[in-house]
Amino acid sequence: MPGVFPKWTNQLPLNIAAGLAIAGAAVAAGLGYYFTPKYTRVGYQPIQPVPYSHATHVEQLGMDCRYCHAGVERSWFAGLPDASRCMNCHHQVLAGDPRLAPVRDSMQTGAPVAWIQIHRTPDYVYFHHAAHIRRGVSCLHCHGRVDQFEEVRHDQPLSMSFCLECHRRPEAYLRPLDQVYNLGWNTDPARQNEQGRLLALTGDMRPPLSCSGCHR
């Protein structure tokens, strides 16, 4: 059967196999990098109606997270401050600052400031802030060093594997309850596991690992 396949085609199957292997590896690596929340969510930083700086309020002024996010210890929702809470200070501090105009408008009209939501759990996930905060999971673990942010951004992937990492090994993350809001608190990494295990034991903490723990 001469003539149909020239001699160079002998090399072809090997080339095709090698090409497919490389393409397969590239697709797998590409999917793993670009199609997971580590890429799709982390770094999301929309421009907010008011250029609010956590760094100024927490780092410089030393305010507690709970002053604004008052529901965080009681509710699934940490809560956003309404304008009156801001105006407790800002009716004197920077009272006429144009950057605060939306807050003053909100105060007068009652319509909330149109903050853009950054951290959004899907509707099939049941997440309760208080359940985590009151067991020694710090704000830090999901929100990063939000106390130092000039503008809030999506800092952690908040993917299911992110949640499960802690649910499977809570001792690596738990802290004493009085350090939950102290985002700069540094524990000795060597002691963290031991201390965390103790905290998990004394608090009788068994984070759910079954599907229905979070997908109710």
Add this chain to the structure above:
Amino acid sequence: MAALRSQPLVAPDPPAELARPPLILNRRGTAWISGKVSGIAEGRAPRWWWAAFLPSAGLTALCFAMIAYLVSTGIGVWGLDCTVGWAWDITNFVFWIGIGHAGTLISAILFLLRQPWRTSISRAAEAMTLFAVICAAIFPVIHLGRPWDCWWLFPIPNANAIWPQFRSPLTWDVFAISTYFVVSLMFWYVGMIPDLATLRDRARTRARKLVYGLLAMGWTGSIRHWRHYEKACLLLAGLSTPLVLSVHSIVSFDFAASLLPGWHTTIFPPYFVAGAIFSGMAMVLTLLIPIRTLCGLEDVITVLHIDRMGKVLLAAGSMVGYAYAIEWFTARYSGSPHEIFAWENRAFGPYAWAYWTMLACNAISPQLLWLRRVRRSMAAVFLLSIAVNVGMWLERFVIIVTSLHRDFLPSSWSYFRPTLVDIGTLAGSLGLFLTLFLLFIRFLPMIAMAEIKGAAARSGARAHGDPDPPGGLSG
């Protein structure tokens, strides 16, 4: 020495009563075989092929239409309810996967057991296996409700950090069936390479030369090629043999590992394997009896072959009948009111019609095959094979639906009624199966030419002077 040399070293012919019956009739030789079998895949398609292909292709279109409707609308288009959560979908799945067992049995187990009569039917049976597994694979995916998530069945690393439940037989199923498909495909393809080379060498058009040349992967028929080929076939046969037993055992675990009376039985794995071989052999007969006449292959797929497949059918059918009896015995002997109820509800409940039809088709009708006259009558074996196909589909229906429809809470008892979509999907899967098989006949060597030439040599084939018969399917 000179005296010894003068004696010709020829073994004496065995006495007539010890001679093996010929596997290829009319002393057909290699040229006739190549011409006949390749001729089916060459030339214009005959009328009967189109008459079979067009309705099958229509049914295939129906299958895809039904699936599209199901996926776009939801599982509710089937007749399922809260009580009967599995019905025709899983029935069809087990039915098709069972049919897929004949190919491997014939090509692997009969190969290792050195049964040369398998060569005439092995290729078609292997092809049928692949097409049946393809039909089977559709159902578990479309019954998911969210079939686009079907990749979750495989252990692929993902951002959810979750894996399939490795303790569940449903996960083992995924591995069992995908392994089975891959090994069967390799066995089928590797076995076909010498025959594809024959088609390539006979090709007249450039397109055929290219396609068959690609598929034949440069086969020249050298001794080296044959050595590798024989080794590969032996290894693949060794790999496939345990699969014949494991795949349907694991399918049966889907039921047996549950706690439902009627499913929770240790007899299920061997019972399912026997049933799978039974239904697969029946489907081979259903396909090959008409095809041997339509393609003029009576000298290759002889009455002897049908006779022997009839014996396998009889043996497997008797095992299935025995399993039915043991099911009844186990239920009574257990003393468990739930087990007894499950069996009595099967035999005398609302689905008694299905149970007794199944029993008549699967356990009683094959007993006719004890008679040599029945085994050698093509019409009788064909009708019996149809009965077995119907019976084996009903068996899966009976196992699945009668165990589910009356659960522990009488207020939730129900009676499954298929919708038009259920019926259309089953008919469509049959169409897909036939379409694939007809395409196979039309474009690939449907008889293992290279292998039956060995059987032909033992059947007193004429070496030369046997002209090629005219090509074409009608021959």
